Amino acid sequence: MTLTAGTTRPLKVLREVSPYGYFLVDEEGNEVLLHYTELVGSKPSIGATIDAFIFFDSEDRLAATMKKPLLQLGELARLKVADVHPKLGCFLEMGLGRQLLLPLSELPESIAYRPLPGDEVFVVMKHDKIGRLVAKIAFEEELSPLVFAAPEAWRNQWVEGWVTKTLQMGSFVILDGGVVGFGVYGMIPAPERTRALRLGERVRARVTFIREDGRVNLSMSEKKEVGRELDADRLLAFLKERPNGGMPYSDETDPDIIKQRFGISKSAFKRALGKLLREGLITQKGSWTYLTEAQAEDNLGGDETASLGADVNKSSGANVNTLPRANGTASSETSGNVSPRANGTASSEASGNARGEAGK
Numbered sequence: 001m002t003l004t005a006g007t008t009r010p011l012k013v014l015r016e017v018s019p020y021g022y023f024l025v026d027e028e029g030n031e032v033l034l035h036y037t038e039l040v041g042s043k044p045s046i047g048a049t050i051d052a053f054i055f056f057d058s059e060d061r062l063a064a065t066m067k068k069p070l071l072q073l074g075e076l077a078r079l080k081v082a083d084v085h086p087k088l089g090c091f092l093e094m095g096l097g098r099q100l101l102l103p104l105s106e107l108p109e110s111i112a113y114r115p116l117p118g119d120e121v122f123v124v125m126k127h128d129k130i131g132r133l134v135a136k137i138a139f140e141e142e143l144s145p146l147v148f149a150a151p152e153a154w155r156n157q158w159v160e161g162w163v164t165k166t167l168q169m170g171s172f173v174i175l176d177g178g179v180v181g182f183g184v185y186g187m188i189p190a191p192e193r194t195r196a197l198r199l200g201e202r203v204r205a206r207v208t209f210i211r212e213d214g215r216v217n218l219s220m221s222e223k224k225e226v227g228r229e230l231d232a233d234r235l236l237a238f239l240k241e242r243p244n245g246g247m248p249y250s251d252e253t254d255p256d257i258i259k260q261r262f263g264i265s266k267s268a269f270k271r272a273l274g275k276l277l278r279e280g281l282i283t284q285k286g287s288w289t290y291l292t293e294a295q296a297e298d299n300l301g302g303d304e305t306a307s308l309g310a311d312v313n314k315s316s317g318a319n320v321n322t323l324p325r326a327n328g329t330a331s332s333e334t335s336g337n338v339s340p341r342a343n344g345t346a347s348s349e350a351s352g353n354a355r356g357e358a359g360k
Contacts, residue, residue: 003030003062006073006125006133008053011064013044024052024064038065055096056132070095076124076138076146078162081115081200090115092123092135100125102135112196113166119200122164122174137199139165143174146182149214150175154184154207156223161186163201171197173205173218185215192219194263221268231264231272236281238262245291252287 003009003026011024014031021035022044034052044050052064053072071077071094079092082099089107091099102123107114115121123135124142143164161175161183170189177183188197188205197203205218222230239245249258251273255266262269273289276282283290 002028003032003054004073005054005056005062005131006127008051008072010049011052013046013048013050015046024050032062032064034064034066038063038067040066053096055098060132065096067096071123071125073125073127073133076122076142078120078122079135081117081119081121083117084115090121092121094125100133100135102137103128106135106137108166108199113198115198115200119198120162120202121200122162137165140172140185143185147174147185147214148177148181148183150184150186150207150210150216152210154216155210156207158204158206159184159186159218160202160204163197163199163203166197166199171203173203175216186218187215188218188220191265192217192221194220221264228268228271228275231262231268232275234262235269235272236276239282239289239291246288248288250284250287250289 009026011026011032013034014023014025016022017033019036021033021038023031024034025031032052032054050066052066053069054062054064055069057063070079079094079100081090081102082093083091085091087104088101089104090102092102094100100123102121121135122138122143124138126134126136128134159175161173163171164174165172168190170187171193173186173188174182175184175186186205186207188203192205192208203220205220206222207216208219209217211217239247249261249269251270253266253269258264258266258269264272273282273284277284280292283292
């Protein structure tokens with residue numbers, strides 16, 4: 001049997017060659033260098049048998065080390081991304097003070113889905129076409145035998161795990177098993193993702209459904225009841241920050257625009273709007289959503305108080321840009337750059353700019 005990169009073999013210490021290290025030999029007389037920098041513990045004695053891991057050095061020569069790798073040929077492990085090369089792929093820490101290449105051909109086509117330094121990917125150590133050690137992404141056939149069925153207690157619980165595969169349709173995740181075992185296999189469907197997920201990214205998600213085979217469906221969002229409250233608060237705060245208390249988003253807005261602007265699904269957006277409508281906090285006019293008059297006046301009242309405080313602190317004769325408000329409405333200068341309301345309807349300017357604002 002020849003010496004094979006990626007394996008650990010018992011080898012005999014044949015001789016020492018200074019300043020390089022020790023030559024080791026197998027039962028068939030194949031020799032390999034154990035460099036001084038690859039020693040662990042005390043120096044070995046000539047004739048002693050030691051366990052050594054075989055790998056290729058920086059010049060593609062077979063070499064030996066007494067250090068223990070995180071995985072060996074054919075084994076599966078989760079390795080941390082140490083560096084990323086745009087033309088070669090990802091370099092993974094393998095426990096030897098050197099990296100294992102995860103080739104570009106193993107990575108998703110979309111750059112947004114590719115790992116970044118610090119991410120951790122499940123891989124299997126393999127040989128490439130010329131025998132060098134490389135990493136291959138571990139897929140379902142390698143991971144499935146290791147996972148266990150999710151316990152019923154996980155339903156609606158928040159869990160964490162690592163993305164093992166990410167596609168437009170969704171992302172597959174191995175959830176932490178803790179003391180129970182390797183982990184649980186799950187999937188986050190695309191509508192349940194709040195953002196694009198990278199291969200190897202750490203993700204926190206909620207178990208929405210436990211399948212008969214023990215796998216789980218996941219969501220990165222809160223339960224509808226909780227999420228509706230949070231989303232409604234966010235939308236209300238957003239409207240209050242707008243100059244005219246209005247936004248060019250409504251039930252008619254495209255789902256992709258909603259996702260891009262607020263990071264939530266169209267259905268979640270509609271639930272939040274529905275809550276605010278029922279509570280009398282907003283109104284909708286065409287493709288625009290506005291604060292109600294009462295909410296707008298409260299919001300303007302807060303602005304007037306802040307403006308008054310600022311005016312008091314200004315020295316007399318200072319150039320004051322804030323114009324007074326009358327009858328609870330904004331001055332002409334304040335409203336010149338926003339979509340005004342007239343007789344309860346959005347102005348033509350508001351309607352004309354709605355499409356442009358939605359694209360932001």
